[in-house]
Amino acid sequence: MAEGAAEIFLRAKGFKIIERRYRSKVGEVDIIALDGDYIVFIEVKARPTLDEALFSITPKMRGRISEAAMAFLSENPNYTMRPMRFDVMAVKLPFTIRHMENAFME
Numbered sequence: 001m002a003e004g005a006a007e008i009f010l011r012a013k014g015f016k017i018i019e020r021r022y023r024s025k026v027g028e029v030d031i032i033a034l035d036g037d038y039i040v041f042i043e044v045k046a047r048p049t050l051d052e053a054l055f056s057i058t059p060k061m062r063g064r065i066s067e068a069a070m071a072f073l074s075e076n077p078n079y080t081m082r083p084m085r086f087d088v089m090a091v092k093l094p095f096t097i098r099h100m101e102n103a104f105m106e
Contacts, residue, residue: 002046002091003030009089009097015040018079024071027064031089032072039082041069043103046091050098053090062086062104 007017015033022029031042043065047053065086073080088103 002089002093003044005091005097006042006044006089007031009099010042013099019072022068022072024068024075026071027066027068029065029068029072032069034082037082039073039079039084040087040101041065041072041084042087042089044089044091046093048092050090050092050096053092054088054098054100057088057104 003020007020010031010033011017013035015035017031017033018039019032020030022032029041030044033040033042043057043061045053045056047056069084069086085102086104088100090098090100
């Protein structure tokens with residue numbers, strides 16, 4: 001439900017969704033989208049509070065997301081020349097959303 005709300009939010013901001021729930025052997029990415037020239041790998045976290053959602057993303061999780069992003073790019077080389085960033089969407093149900101662009105670098 002949180003990912004669906006995040007997708008609607010992103011589409012309203014003009015993002016083009018490429019894939020949802022991308023899975024590789026090394027990890028997964030909740031949403032992969034285009035934001036202008038950028039390819040964006042987005043982690044969606046739903047928790048009772050927005051702060052809990054943001055703090056639930058550990059360094060280990062960031063590493064897995066980054067590895068999954070690299071796996072996606074190796075499978076889809078047409079996106080490799082685009083600038084890349086990692087965003088986080090914190091969701092407090094029902095549907096309070098905080099979108100943090102460029103939330104972490106790997």
